[in-house]
Amino acid sequence: MSIRGPEALASLDEAMRDIRREEDEISKRLARSAERISKIRESEAELFRQLARLRLDPAVQGELDGAITTAETKARAQIKTHAKELSKAENAIASIDEALNKLTGERADALKQFESHQAQLKALASKLGATIARDPAFAAKRQKASELADVAAQSMRKTEQAEADRDEKGQPYRDDPLFMYLWEAGYGTSNYRANNLVRYLDGLVAGLIKFHKARPNFAMLNEIPLRLREHAERQIAIASVAETELDALETEAIDTAGGKPIREAMESAQQRIDALDAQIMAHEDQRDETAKTVAGLSQGLNPAFESASAELATALGREDIKTLLADARRTRTGQDDTIVAQIDDARARAREEDQETREQKERLKTLAARRRELEDIQWEFKRQRFDDPRSTFREDRLVGDLLNDFLRGGITAASYWDSWQRSQNWSAGTSDWGGGVGLPNNGRQRSNNPWPDNGGFKWPDNSFGGGAGGKTKGGFGGGFGRPSGGPGSGGGFSRPRTGSGGTRKHGGFKTGGGF
Numbered sequence: 158m159s160i161r162g163p164e165a166l167a168s169l170d171e172a173m174r175d176i177r178r179e180e181d182e183i184s185k186r187l188a189r190s191a192e193r194i195s196k197i198r199e200s201e202a203e204l205f206r207q208l209a210r211l212r213l214d215p216a217v218q219g220e221l222d223g224a225i226t227t228a229e230t231k232a233r234a235q236i237k238t239h240a241k242e243l244s245k246a247e248n249a250i251a252s253i254d255e256a257l258n259k260l261t262g263e264r265a266d267a268l269k270q271f272e273s274h275q276a277q278l279k280a281l282a283s284k285l286g287a288t289i290a291r292d293p294a295f296a297a298k299r300q301k302a303s304e305l306a307d308v309a310a311q312s313m314r315k316t317e318q319a320e321a322d323r324d325e326k327g328q329p330y331r332d333d334p335l336f337m338y339l340w341e342a343g344y345g346t347s348n349y350r351a352n353n354l355v356r357y358l359d360g361l362v363a364g365l366i367k368f369h370k371a372r373p374n375f376a377m378l379n380e381i382p383l384r385l386r387e388h389a390e391r392q393i394a395i396a397s398v399a400e401t402e403l404d405a406l407e408t409e410a411i412d413t414a415g416g417k418p419i420r421e422a423m424e425s426a427q428q429r430i431d432a433l434d435a436q437i438m439a440h441e442d443q444r445d446e447t448a449k450t451v452a453g454l455s456q457g458l459n460p461a462f463e464s465a466s467a468e469l470a471t472a473l474g475r476e477d478i479k480t481l482l483a484d485a486r487r488t489r490t491g492q493d494d495t496i497v498a499q500i501d502d503a504r505a506r507a508r509e510e511d512q513e514t515r516e517q518k519e520r521l522k523t524l525a526a527r528r529r530e531l532e533d534i535q536w537e538f539k540r541q542r543f544d545d546p547r548s549t550f551r552e553d554r555l556v557g558d559l560l561n562d563f564l565r566g567g568i569t570a571a572s573y574w575d576s577w578q579r580s581q582n583w584s585a586g587t588s589d590w591g592g593g594v595g596l597p598n599n600g601r602q603r604s605n606n607p608w609p610d611n612g613g614f615k616w617p618d619n620s621f622g623g624g625a626g627g628k629t630k631g632g633f634g635g636g637f638g639r640p641s642g643g644p645g646s647g648g649g650f651s652r653p654r655t656g657s658g659g660t661r662k663h664g665g666f667k668t669g670g671g672f
Contacts, residue, residue: 160556162548163268165577168556169535170261172564176528177254180448181247183521187455188243190514194507195236201503208496243454250451253444257437264433271426272546274419281416289410298403305396312389319382330375335366345372434539441532442654445525452521523566530563530570536652537574547584555580 160168289295330336343349344359345368351359363369411420486497538544552559555577563573 158553159549159551160553161546162542162544162550163265163272163546165548165550165556166535166538166544167265168560169531169538172560173528173531173535174258176524176531176564177444180521180524180528181250181254183517183524184247184448184451184455187452187514187517187521190510190517191455192236192240194510194514197503197507197510199233201500201507204496204500204503208493208500239454243451246447246451246454249447250444253440253447257440257444260433260437260440264430264437267426267429267433268544268546271423271430274423274426275546278411278416278419278423281414281419282411285410285414289407292406295403295406295410298399298406302396302399302403305392305399309389309392309396312385312392316382316385316389319385323378323382327375327378330371330378333366335362336368336371336375339363339366339368340372340375345369438536438653445529448525448528452525527564527566533652534570534574534577538577540651543577543581545583549582549584550577550580551582552576552580 330340339345339359339362342351342359344363408420411417542548543550559568559573559576562568563570
């Protein structure tokens with residue numbers, strides 16, 4: 158069963174809320190654990206005082222009691238300060254979460270408004286399609302745009318093949334350390350710089366591996382893809398101009414027919430969505446920083462708190478304390494045995510708390526990483542406009558089993574995102590590149606992504622007389638791989654983080670003009 162873009166994004170939003178809730182719960186659990194460990198040590202300190210009163214001279218007892226009390230008092234004061242700081246950070250997290258929930262709701266409402274306007278424009282454009290398709294000027298522009306798109310497609314396919322050849326056929330050269338040494342030194346070129354002895358030795362190496370014959374071949378393998386990509390990008394730029402001209406004709410026709418208010422309302426809704434996305438991203442980054450603060454405080458990583466806790470632990474580990482406990486173990490008296498048993502029990506409970514704390518810390522670290530990865534996925538999802546009302550996904554497992562696998566760490570974020578990309582397509586009439594002939598993002602966009610880099614107001618491919626002789630179908634044939642910087646490109650996700658700024662990098666939603 159398929160799932161629509163808005164519902165898919167809503168499922169990701171819900172998963173994000175679940176992650177944040179679990180992060181908050183674990184942070185609170187860690188904070189309680191840190192407090193329990195502190196109280197256990199205070200109890201242990203009191204037990205040692207009792208033991209000292211039973212077994213030590215008053216003078217020695219007073220010295221020991223003073224050392225423990227000093228450390229204990231300092232720890233107790235730091236616990237109070239620490240608790241206030243933690244409470245402040247937790248309140249900040251709660252406030253940010255409330256704001257995020259509000260922004261997410263507002264975005265969903267804006268998307269519904271967009272969908273409503275989209276449907277209205279679709280109905281209007283469907284009526285106009287046959288009329289504008291018969292216009293000679295439009296037909297000529299469409300034919301020119303289609304031809305230029307084909308040229309750009311062929312140029313990009315040649316580029317990709319040359320780049321594949323470079324990677325495959327160039328590997329033996331790159332695997333040869335002697336060849337690469339001479340290549341990187343610029344041997345055989347005007348850039349080569351070496352003294353006479355090195356030149357002589359390099360000459361022997363070059364003769365041994367026949368470098369003079371191999372070098373031109375390797376140079377050609379590297380040079381051809383560069384030249385082809387330059388040519389392909391020029392062709393894409395030319396086709397982009399033709400697409401823009403075609404878009405202008407379509408927009409003029411729809412505005413003349415009374416569609417301008419609808420189109421402007423769509424643009425306004427889209428701008429609202431983009432503005433909300435920017436706010437959501439800023440709040441997410443702010444929350445990420447605050448979550449780090451909460452995590453540190455809940456784990457007792459406050460320097461003053463750590464210092465005070467360490468002093469108390471040191472006081473309880475003094476040599477005279479160890480001696481006192483050892484002597485108490487060797488003698489068999491009722492009072493001694495009871496106190497020693499209580500000390501052993503306190504230390505056992507502290508060890509259990511420490512073990513649970515370590516496990517919870519690891520879980521918190523995993524959740525933080527998973528949250529950031531899901532933020533990246535949501536960013537890519539919106540960036541490629543997969544949340545468009547007419548974007549669909551063939552597999553509902555993406556918000557079921559596969560989502561659970563990702564959250565549990567069974568599959569990587571890159572693999573999960575790749576599943577989204579493979580499953581995505583556009584509802585009837587929108588499988589092509591939107592707007593004019595649909596230009597790729599400088600050869601980087603997927604063939605079914607309808608929003609090229611040049612932005613503007615985009616029309617579906619058969620808005621105005623598609624079909625035979627209509628606008629190009631399926632982008633540029635074989636597609637151009639995943640978006641630049643995406644998870645499948647080896648460059649990680651493209652979501653900007655704090656301080657980097659930026660919003661969506663592509664044009665708006667498809668208009669829904671005709672299907």
